[in-house]
């Protein structure tokens with residue numbers, strides 16, 4: 001066999017040069033790309049398994065289509081690392097998710113090849129349809145808008161809103177389903193089952209091929225038998241092919257395709273490109289492909305910190321976190337309270353609900369990536385006097401705003417929302433920073449919000465929230481572990497007030513910042529500046545006792561790790577004119593948490609400097 005001229009990815013003009021390569025050279029390149037993915041993510045952390053599963057798919061997309069004229073929209077975008085490598089960001093790829101480095105998701109401001117912002121699930125078809133419609137309006141009949149969506153993201157409601165609209169649209173939209181049977185953990189729900197049934201079509205296709213090859217070699221009767229079988233097979237095939245929901249929605253269906261076979265992928269995509277109507281391409285892949293530890297445990301290797309390549313072992317093994325403490329406490333409560341239920345939207349492990357799921361499988365519900373549905377589902381449980389606890393990341397809860405008002409609050413439901421990843425999360429950047437939940441939750445009537453700053457307060461607030469049947473109780477806490485350095489012997493669920501003689505200024509905060517604010521007070525004491533402090537735990541509704549305390553000071557400086565508009569500090573400032581707000585006034589990019597908090601002015605040193613500067617200007 002002739003020696004394959006091995007392409008040097010570092011010397012290629014990407015993505016254009018891809019089209020000049022043979023399939024064999026592309027296969028070589030896929031191996032090099034997998035090495036780059038594993039090497040980089042083992043150092044920086046990130047989403048490994050999803051990206052290992054989409055190497056060939058991404059290569060085929062960029063060989064068949066012409067980005068950026070063809071617009072590729074990645075759903076969630078956590079699986080777009082190969083896309084970034086093949087669109088001119090190979091050299092920067094080592095800066096993945098680092099301070100001032102490239103994002104772990106798609107960002108149009110990072111590259112013209114990133115057609116649309118990504119980070120939250122199930123948005124790609126809606127965005128791609130908007131783009132395809134704009135192409136049609138501007139007379140572009142040759143290029144395509146391509147949505148690449150996983151089977152997990154296919155459990156999200158917005159995806160069906162998009163498919164429903166796209167199927168009957170006279171546009172050049174192509175939807176590529178990347179089916180790997182996994183969300184973060186095993187995919188759930190009827191949709192997952194349906195897609196799995198479509199996956200078996202693959203075996204049908206393979207069997208068909210084998211039977212035909214045998215019959216071709218069978219003398220005399222082979223041909224007539226083949227025709228007879230073909231006619232009956234067509235009936236079967238038509239039943240399977242035309243049973244796909246996607247064709248019923250108006251799409252031309254192509255698949256299933258082996259998502260690691262470049263030739264098959266490119267044939268399928270070429271066929272899709274040739275059809276000038278909405279097309280649905282079904283691709284089967286293996287999450288974690290090409291790295292044994294990730295293939296064996298794709299859930300573990302969905303989102304990882306740095307790890308040892310040889311073994312796959314993480315460099316840092318987390319002990320406890322706010323999530324795990326919540327999950328374990330909920331288990332204890334579930335023993336006594338038989339009406340307690342736990343709900344997740346495809347984030348069982350991320351939210352710490354795996355313990356409850358194991359102990360009370362009949363009262364644990366993973367509804368898929370469907371946060372809107374989750375809230376209304378919880379309201380349904382509550383309407384029958386069950387006590388639902390919905391554990392959800394702050395930024396993912398953003399899409400359930402109407403359900404909180406319409407389905408939960410108006411009916412006076414009692415439900416608990418454990419708002420995890422509240423505040424700055426760091427590496428995931430703008431789409432995942434949990435800085436807006438205070439603004440939207442405080443605008444929901446009958447809402448109470450706790451923001452514990454340590455594990456003891458978390459446990460106490462969880463009990464208060466479950467027992468308080470006056471309405472919706474949110475308990476919000478940050479990503480990671482409790483880093484409190486100060487005494488937590490007497491946890492409270494209202495507020496902590498520390499007063500010293502001669503202090504002229506009051507500092508206020510809540511949640512994770514409390515730890516650094518107490519340190520800032522020590523720093524200020526060493527600069528001969530005496531400050532009193534209030535740490536809020538029950539942050540909403542407004543506490544009149546706190547208002548009275550604030551009113552007695554010349555100045556109150558309120559530090560808040562949340563978006564300023566609709567914040568708690570804004571509410572107190574509207575009652576007490578002596579309150580100065582120090583909150584967040586925009587999106588926060590990706591980076592290490594402590595670096596971002598310092599840049600926002602929320603490190604102990606920075607808060608001390610702010611107080612000193614403020615008093616100088618008084």
Ligand SMILES: Cc1ncc(C[n+]2csc(CCOP(=O)(O)OP(=O)(O)O)c2C)c(N)n1
Nearest residue numbers: 050119120121150151152153182183184346
């Ligand atoms: C609204 C929303 N909810 C939850 C998540 C968290 N999340 C990120 S990726 C993912 C699973 C995606 O599964 P799939 O689409 O099948 O992609 P795969 O990783 O299998 O390639 C989830 C639940 C999110 N990004 N957005």
Ligand SMILES: CC(=O)[C@@H](O)[C@H](O)COP(=O)(O)O
Nearest residue numbers: 076078119303350421428479
């Ligand atoms: C892609 C996505 O949205 C999730 O994988 C998210 O990145 C998980 O965040 P944590 O790492 O905080 O669990």
Ligand SMILES: [Mg+2]
Nearest residue numbers: 150151152182
């Ligand atoms: Mg998947």
